[in-house]
Amino acid sequence: MAFRQYRIGSIMFGVALGTSMMVTIFFPSIDMSKVEATKYALQYMLMYGRESAFAYEDPFLEGKGKPITVVLSKDPKTGQPLAEKVTAYVYKPGTPFPSPLVHEGKLGDKIEQASADLGKYKQATEAQGAVFLVRETKDGTPYIENATATRGWTPEATLAAADQQFYAGAGRTMFIREGCWWCHTLLPEQTKDWQTFGRPPVIGDFNGTSPTTFGSDRKAPDLFHVGSRNSSREWMTLHFFNPRLVQPHSIMPRYDYLWYTGVKDKAKAKQLQEYIKRWDKEYLAYARGERVYPPEVPEPPADSDARKLIDFVLTLK
Amino acid sequence: MLKYLFAREEDIPQGSAAIYAGVSAIAWFIIGAGLGSFNAAKLAFPDWWHGYYSLQFGHMRQVHVHAVIFGWIVLAFVASSFYIVPTLGNTKLWSEKLGIWNVLLWNVGLALALALLWTGITSGREYSDHIWPIDLYIAFFMAVPWAANVWLTILNRRTQGIYTTNWFFAGSTFMTIIVFLIGNLPEWFHLTGLNEAYMTWWFAHNVLGLLITPVAAAITYYIIPKITGNPLYSHRVGHLHFWSIVVFYSTPAAHHLMSAPLPEWLKSFASVEGVLILVPAIAYVTNILLTMQGKWRMFVENVEVKFTITGVLLAIPLNFQGGFQQTRAINWYIHGTGWIVAHAHLALLGFSTFAEAAAVYYGLQVLTGRKLWSYSLANFHFWMLLIGFSLYWISMTIAGLIQGAGKIYQVPYIDVVIAEHPYMIVRWLGGTLVFLGNIIWLWNMYMTVKEGTPVPEGRQPHELAYER
Numbered sequence: 001m002a003f004r005q006y007r008i009g010s011i012m013f014g015v016a017l018g019t020s021m022m023v024t025i026f027f028p029s030i031d032m033s034k035v036e037a038t039k040y041a042l043q044y045m046l047m048y049g050r051e052s053a054f055a056y057e058d059p060f061l062e063g064k065g066k067p068i069t070v071v072l073s074k075d076p077k078t079g080q081p082l083a084e085k086v087t088a089y090v091y092k093p094g095t096p097f098p099s100p101l102v103h104e105g106k107l108g109d110k111i112e113q114a115s116a117d118l119g120k121y122k123q124a125t126e127a128q129g130a131v132f133l134v135r136e137t138k139d140g141t142p143y144i145e146n147a148t149a150t151r152g153w154t155p156e157a158t159l160a161a162a163d164q165q166f167y168a169g170a171g172r173t174m175f176i177r178e179g180c181w182w183c184h185t186l187l188p189e190q191t192k193d194w195q196t197f198g199r200p201p202v203i204g205d206f207n208g209t210s211p212t213t214f215g216s217d218r219k220a221p222d223l224f225h226v227g228s229r230n231s232s233r234e235w236m237t238l239h240f241f242n243p244r245l246v247q248p249h250s251i252m253p254r255y256d257y258l259w260y261t262g263v264k265d266k267a268k269a270k271q272l273q274e275y276i277k278r279w280d281k282e283y284l285a286y287a288r289g290e291r292v293y294p295p296e297v298p299e300p301p302a303d304s305d306a307r308k309l310i311d312f313v314l315t316l317k
Numbered sequence: 318m319l320k321y322l323f324a325r326e327e328d329i330p331q332g333s334a335a336i337y338a339g340v341s342a343i344a345w346f347i348i349g350a351g352l353g354s355f356n357a358a359k360l361a362f363p364d365w366w367h368g369y370y371s372l373q374f375g376h377m378r379q380v381h382v383h384a385v386i387f388g389w390i391v392l393a394f395v396a397s398s399f400y401i402v403p404t405l406g407n408t409k410l411w412s413e414k415l416g417i418w419n420v421l422l423w424n425v426g427l428a429l430a431l432a433l434l435w436t437g438i439t440s441g442r443e444y445s446d447h448i449w450p451i452d453l454y455i456a457f458f459m460a461v462p463w464a465a466n467v468w469l470t471i472l473n474r475r476t477q478g479i480y481t482t483n484w485f486f487a488g489s490t491f492m493t494i495i496v497f498l499i500g501n502l503p504e505w506f507h508l509t510g511l512n513e514a515y516m517t518w519w520f521a522h523n524v525l526g527l528l529i530t531p532v533a534a535a536i537t538y539y540i541i542p543k544i545t546g547n548p549l550y551s552h553r554v555g556h557l558h559f560w561s562i563v564v565f566y567s568t569p570a571a572h573h574l575m576s577a578p579l580p581e582w583l584k585s586f587a588s589v590e591g592v593l594i595l596v597p598a599i600a601y602v603t604n605i606l607l608t609m610q611g612k613w614r615m616f617v618e619n620v621e622v623k624f625t626i627t628g629v630l631l632a633i634p635l636n637f638q639g640g641f642q643q644t645r646a647i648n649w650y651i652h653g654t655g656w657i658v659a660h661a662h663l664a665l666l667g668f669s670t671f672a673e674a675a676a677v678y679y680g681l682q683v684l685t686g687r688k689l690w691s692y693s694l695a696n697f698h699f700w701m702l703l704i705g706f707s708l709y710w711i712s713m714t715i716a717g718l719i720q721g722a723g724k725i726y727q728v729p730y731i732d733v734v735i736a737e738h739p740y741m742i743v744r745w746l747g748g749t750l751v752f753l754g755n756i757i758w759l760w761n762m763y764m765t766v767k768e769g770t771p772v773p774e775g776r777q778p779h780e781l782a783y784e785r
Contacts, residue, residue: 012560181441
């Protein structure tokens with residue numbers, strides 16, 4: 001008998017696997033690539049920047065090369081008060097844009113048309129930076145406005161005129177680096193979750209966001225809309241420093257070390273690190289009645305990783 | 318082993334690569350289970366070891382997952398393939414030298430990959446957490462050399478046909494490389510949104526379905542007939558198993574995202590295909606259990622058969638959970654809860670680990686020519702694994718049902734955390750038993766190589782009586 005070649009088997013294997021790839025990769029990706037973005041997708045994408053995990057501009061996940069979200073009540077160019085508060089996404093020169101701003105066909109034809117005609121988004125360049133807004137046309141189509149081109153708002157002037165600055169883009173990197181998403185999902189489910197955790201996302205809500213980090217193993221509340229449930233920066237600060245201060249039964253780790261990571265002033269970082277080391281002892285002394293007051297929870301420095309993470313969580317509306 | 322890195326191929330004793338891989342796999346299993354136990358302790362007692370950047374739960378969870386998957390599960394597959402594939406082809410491994418290099422690159426690469434994950438440098442995608450340079454390393458320095466050795470050994474076989482086990486080894490190594498390269502496309506091409514989310518879970522599903530489950534099954538197709546002396550019950554049912562894996566197991570990836578906003582047709586399609594996973598599952602389990610006919614005494618008396626058949630029996634609840642928990646009727650209740658964590662451990666710590674442990678036990682005895690040093694310690698290891706796993710599985714299933722109820726009845730989340738606390742402690746105990754059992758195992762294998770009774774030429778280790 002001849003040595004068996006398994007020709008038919010090999011061909012069948014190729015056909016079976018090829019068909020499977022066709023049905024599970026090719027068809028779904030065609031379908032999902034045609035999904036039209038929602039207004040929320042534009043907001044998330046502009047808030048978080050190109051990529052929240054490992055990337056060329058940020059290989060060590062320090063939150064580099066990310067946009068800053070600002071709230072404006074006056075026009076950065078003229079200084080005139082605005083009719084209502086405006087949220088703007090500031091890309092300093094050199095900050096990479098999210099991929100739908102660079103590659104066409106990722107947001108849906110109507111949105112891209114409106115963004116090009118009304119919003120002039122194609123005039124923005126990464127080298128010069130830009131300030132973006134999310135607007136709606138009269139018929140309700142959301143679009144991206146490049147305010148640097150349409151209104152002359154430069155990134156520097158916009159940051160200077162801002163009422164509030166949120167490092168939400170850098171904070172989302174912290175959310176991924178610190179593994180928050182191993183317990184806190186970012187996906188209210190379509191069953192009954194919407195009553196507790198808010199509106200479940202719909203099909204166009206994620207165009208431009210990467211990675212999506214829905215989370216798979218929910219050991220803690222969903223955070224997709226947490227900023228709407230709890231917008232207190234003080235509560236968040238206490239909770240990140242030691243969750244047991246505000247929720248005695250919490251099993252969340254303490255993130256007190258984020259108070260000094262990312263801080264550029266080394267002396268200040270060192271000082272905070274030493275204070276945090278003492279904190280436990282002082283707190284236990286307070287618990288035993290040997291101190292009148294518990295030790296302070298320090299304010300996170302403006303460039304600390306804790307501040308970025310708190311900004312991200314507060315902007316999850 | 319390292320002295321063979323630059324030796325001539327003919328100077329390297331046969332089986333060296335398999336021994337190196339097997340011992341490395343056991344060591345990684347100890348590390349992975351230890352990390353798992355440490356993580357579980359943190360979920361029960363969050364202030365234990367706090368204040369250290371690198372010992373934070375969020376930094377260690379994925380290190381446990383990848384230490385176990387790459388270090389134990391897949392490296393034990395490599396070890397098994399390095400002696401089973403040549404034996405079934407009545408030939409030598411194509412290259413022992415490549416095999417030894419492969420295992421060295423595996424250990425070094427995995428240590429580097431885990432160190433990066435530990436510091437938080439990640440792609441942020443579950444199960445494909447590694448950053449893309451590491452993905453390329455895994456594909457071309459870990460997976461491709463392994464696959465090349467398997468394929469070329471099969472091509473150089475001195476048997477006419479190919480036995481069931483080797484279909485799976487050849488097919489799975491091939492499919493794994495394809496899955497790995499396609500599954501990491503989102504990082505290479507900066508895909509976003511639903512494409513990224515779907516590809517993440519497409520990868521996670523297929524790496525389990527086309528590598529871990531079928532290769533674990535392939536190993537049992539070898540061990541049971543070899544040790545019991547019974548021929549495989551049915552070659553044809555084996556065919557059904559193999560082809561239905563390729564056709565049905567490669568399609569239901571979207572069922573991992575049943576509550577995410579994917580296109581509905583995709584979720585429905587995936588859910589139906591997901592139930593069809595029962596076809597290969599039932600074919601496989603019946604085939605192995607019927608092979609045991611007349612030899613059920615060995616389930617009690619023989620360590621390798623005991624491990625293997627326990628794994629096969631655990632595949633029954635595994636596949637019934639897997640087939641039905643992803644349907645819309647059930648998924649809405651248990652999605653994202655501890656039930657799924659329990660199910661994942663049933664697949665990896667239950668079915669696969671028991672099947673592979675048998676192959677590593679058997680392989681190290683055959684390759685070193687030594688009878689297992691202590692039967693009692695092997696039994697002790699078996700019960701530590703089984704009790705540890707059962708505690709884990711049962712406690713996490715209950716915790717998952719509590720979470721599900723909390724989700725459906727909108728209980729304030731903190732009450733769910735309080736209700737789960739006792740089960741978190743049990744889960745930690747279970748993981749610790751697995752960790753301790755594996756230390757005993759490594760000791761037993763070390764003593765086997767050093768002081769085990771030599772197996773005479775032409776005899777099988779299980780034909781000899783135990784001396785301890």
